[in-house]
Amino acid sequence: MPIKKPRYIRKETYPVDAVLPYLGDYRKEYDGDLIGMGSLRYITFKKNACKCVFCGIEGTFFAKETFNSNQKIISYHFNLYGIRSGREVMLTKDHIHPKSHGGLNDVGNLQTMCESCNTRKGNMSNEEFMGLRVTG
Numbered sequence: 370m371p372i373k374k375p376r377y378i379r380k381e382t383y384p385v386d387a388v389l390p391y392l393g394d395y396r397k398e399y400d401g402d403l404i405g406m407g408s409l410r411y412i413t414f415k416k417n418a419c420k421c422v423f424c425g426i427e428g429t430f431f432a433k434e435t436f437n438s439n440q441k442i443i444s445y446h447f448n449l450y451g452i453r454s455g456r457e458v459m460l461t462k463d464h465i466h467p468k469s470h471g472g473l474n475d476v477g478n479l480q481t482m483c484e485s486c487n488t489r490k491g492n493m494s495n496e497e498f499m500g501l502r503v504t505g
Contacts, residue, residue, distance in 0.1 A: 377434035380445060385419055388431040388447060399433060402445045409476055410462040414449055417481035421460060423490075423498070426451040426483050428460050451483065459484045467492040 381400060391397045392411040397404055419428035428449040435443050449460040463482040466472030469492045482490065490498045 375437055377432075377448065378437050379432050379434045381433045382430045383433070383447075384430055385428055385449075389415060389419065399445075402433060404433070404445060404447060409474065409479060411447070412476050413462040413479040414460065414481055416476065416479075419449055419460065420481060421451075421483040421486055422480045423482060423486040426453055426458055426460070428481075449481075453483075461487050463487045463490065465495050467494065470494065 380402070383399065388399075391406050392415040394406040397406050414428065420426070428451050431447040431449055433445045434448050435445050450457045451460060452458070460481055460483050462479050463486075464472045464474070465478050465480055468474065472478050480495075
């Protein structure tokens with residue numbers, strides 16, 4: 370079986386409080402790398418205090434990473450991670466009302482979720498997912 374290469378290459382990590390105040394700004398330099406800080410994903414993290422809205426795992430650090438590709442130009446972005454059972458868990462943005470059901474790509478329709486909750490939720494609405502969690 371071939372070895373799967375990691376999705377990201379990590380350069381540095383930063384505590385949440387070193388990045389959180391700047392989320393939503395246009396750009397900020399971190400150790401020589403200019404990071405665009407205004408994405409909807411970052412604004413969503415700030416709105417939800419860097420915490421998964423379902424399981425409650427809290428983001429404890431931001432990692433400055435780039436995609437693991439063969440591109441010559443390297444640009445960095447931040448990914449938010451929490452720790453569960455000693456393992457890193459990435460936090461993501463999720464659509465409350467899924468885009469596949471007409472939901473908007475707007476900060477009012479976005480929430481922070483860890484990768485495992487987001488994967489389990491799939492394209493369900495929050496109500497459908499909560500019903501599954503209560504009965505399942």
